[in-house]
């Protein structure tokens with residue numbers, strides 16, 4: 551059975567004071583049944599890990615290299631040393647703002663896996679792509695190119711996040727039916743990725759997920775959790791999201 555994952559993506563938010571108060575407020579989370587993960591800014595990974603023991607902590611991005619002359623980059627090897635459990639690769643903000651393409655993202659996926667990090671590979675279409683009717687083939691490409699050359703020994707370390715760009719930070723959540731349609735399609739495509747077990751790979755939905763809409767999403771057979779931006783910043787809503795997965 552696939553375990554439900556609630557993953558907070560804090561983006562470039564949360565100062566030290568906010569992290570301290572968040573950590574204090576989530577001390578009572580030990581009774582939750584889902585996997586509760588958060589990706590803070592990388593400079594705060596160690597702090598959050600020390601302070602919030604019920605949460606697994608990860609990164610929002612990593613380099614496609616382990617080390618070398620890459621000023622400003624985040625080494626996946628060092629992220630692992632720091633205690634990161636996972637890394638988000640291919641978030642739409644990385645694709646759109648930083649110009650990351652599928653070939654680079656595939657290198658990042660492979661490098662993160664090589665360093666024993668779990669990987670959440672994000673895919674998602676823009677509004678124009680959805681309206682043009684091309685979105686299914688765009689998503690399929692993002693998925694298959696991102697997962698090229700995965701070794702079968704790493705199949706338990708891959709998660710997918712479907713995040714329609716038009717739903718991120720907009721308050722416009724995809725309907726459960728829209729999300730399920732894409733998740734089923736992605737699961738079907740995963741069957742063609744050699745080395746992966748399509749049935750066991752968690753596929754999370756992301757885009758304006760909140761405590762009041764998560765249950766409708768999770769009722770669907772192929773939606774295994776959520777990647778959450780805004781609603782993961784406040785401890786109460788993050789805790790509610792985790793509790794509502796029961």
Ligand code: PGA
Nearest residue numbers: 718719757758778779780
């Ligand atoms: P949101 O962000 O929940 O604020 O829409 C989701 C994401 O960007 O991962």
